[in-house]
Amino acid sequence: MKCKKTILRNFNFLSILFLFAITAGNASAMEYPTAEVNTTGLAVTDTEVTVGILHSITGTMAISESGSVEAEKLAIKQINESGGVLGRQIKVIQEDGASDWPTFAEKARKLLVNDKVAAVMGCWTSASRKAVLPVFEKENGMLYYPTFYEGLEQSKNVIYTGQEATQQIIAGLDWIAKEKEAKTYYLIGSDYIWPRTSNKIARKHIENVLGGKVVGEEYYPLGHTNFGSLINKIKLKKPDVIYSIVVGGSNVSWYKQLKAAGITSDKWTLLTISVTEDEMLGIGGENVEGFYSAMKYFQSLDNPNNIEFVKAFKEMWGEDSVIGDVTQAAYLGPWLWKLAVEKAGSFDIDKIAEASNGIEFDKAPEGYVRIHDSNHHLWSKTRIGVARKDGQFDVIYESDLIEPNPFPEGYQ
């Protein structure tokens, strides 16, 4: 008798829960029992799933990475408001990489081993990504990496939501060669892997495909602040296009001194792949006005997704906030992870890695994106923006969707 009662009570309890799930109209945790969707012991409960955010919020890189953190938190908040992932609310554990690569590796291990997070949104520089990559591969974690980067990498454990080098570089060069009938190019970069690899691709493309000529290729140490000699050399060579991949604090000195030396957009053409709206704040729009930037995303993009995204971003982080290319790419991370989990019907890393291939996302601020069928990079468009005085860009050109090709033949 007593036994029967318990069963009855249990039955009632279950049916109430079931009703609740139906009225909520969401994929409920009940349809996906924790034991089934989480077979590898990740931090997933009936109501919650934990993900990590791993960026530098202190140190030199905080300048760039703070936007990514903001975008990721916005995406996670929106996902939670719309019912979470497989009926579970996302809980965030944030760690600070402190602009120090060994710290990144250590914090990555902490997130994966101690916290058992189901995914990590994080890293910014290639150096930090290279530092955490062995950790993610050994502990079998999932990293969503937002920055445009030099390519030549592919991993089961990473989804690259920014562009790899050929997507950004080739489309931009094609456009400027056609539009400006440019023949001679001067390549300039900060002295580390991304600018060097990118300029290598640019040089091959200019010489072999466009039939142009590279009249100079130079690298300056990170943090270099005096470009007087370089500017004089450029004036001597008079290239049709100045192609710039200068980054960080150097960026500001570089553009301020160009402007002061009379290299402005009325007489010269400059194309860069390292200036987004974020950098414009520090450089000052008046110093970059009229120069071209090749990116997959600009804040001024005029489409309904983006207008809604910019509005939500400003509501959460303040009217004055600006959104650069990487910030938007970081916003894609949590959404692409959610889609992968739902497609796989599981939080297991192996299943997500597999399910990610070919995932489509049409709510992206940059427009429709799709993860490649095999290489974990995104199909995306490249746009050319003209810098405005107020720190925004006018988009004047948009390519077709470009296939990601992290190991480009003939460009290495």
Add this chain to the structure above:
Amino acid sequence: MFEGYTASEVGSIFAMQGFSGLSLFCVFLLMALGLAIIFGQMGVINMAHGEFLTIGAYTTFFISSLTQKYVPGFMDYYFLLAIIVAFTIAFFVGYLVEFSLIRFLYKRPLDTLLATWGLSLIMQQTFRSSFGAREVSPTLPDWLLGSVQLTDTIEIPINGLLVVGVTAILTGVVFYLVFRSRWGLKVRATTQNRVMSGAAGINTSKVDRYTFALGCGIAGVAGAVFTTIASTGPTSGSLYIVDTFLVVVFGGAASLLGTIASAFSIAQAQSILEFFLSGSMAKVITLLTVIVILMLRPEGLFTIKVRK
């Protein structure tokens, strides 16, 4: 390298190159002056020197935003005010730092190094927390933008001229203070023999405090001026610290003239090498040369002759 160019084109490139070397010299000198006083006269290794520069840069940004918001008509002139305020604020922060930290460490130079490095980290994070991690850009008055067109092909950047001008004035002032004023006499006396100076009635701890504060104030001015040519962010100052120490050590720590000579030779070497080689190579060669010279002359270019 110059084939296919007319003589006048090559001539004007050399003229502009000369100016670019000159302005690099002034940048080096401006940032090294404050440190030369602190390190040279007091023997304090101040790793936080760059952050005093940042104080000046942020002060300029702050004043520029205030001016733009409340008195837009004053935009043309705010920069001069910013330089003065930058000096004042950096001076007072320096005064406080000396009072609360440095004076306890005068007899422990290596501990000073560690303590000031910690201080620099604390200051960087303070900037980041209060002004945000992103770099900012003070709106410069129109007269500071662009260049002076001397001939058809020779253009001289106005912000470069400003750096040269401020450096000249500041160097003059520092020389007057150190070598001609009563205060300078006390500083030099304290440097040479602290105990004896004390016996002669000089309040040496007061001299120390003002010397340190003055060095910091000069860094503040440098920071304000550098906003016209470089970045303003929490870590901007640290971009200069290595070059600054290089200039001061190479010049001979206790000699202001040495600092000038060293700033000049390093700047010219780097500027000329950059023109003929690439930026990274120029840096490598400059540093190697400095290392070799310092191995041969550990005391630097200029030394004050003292009985040992």
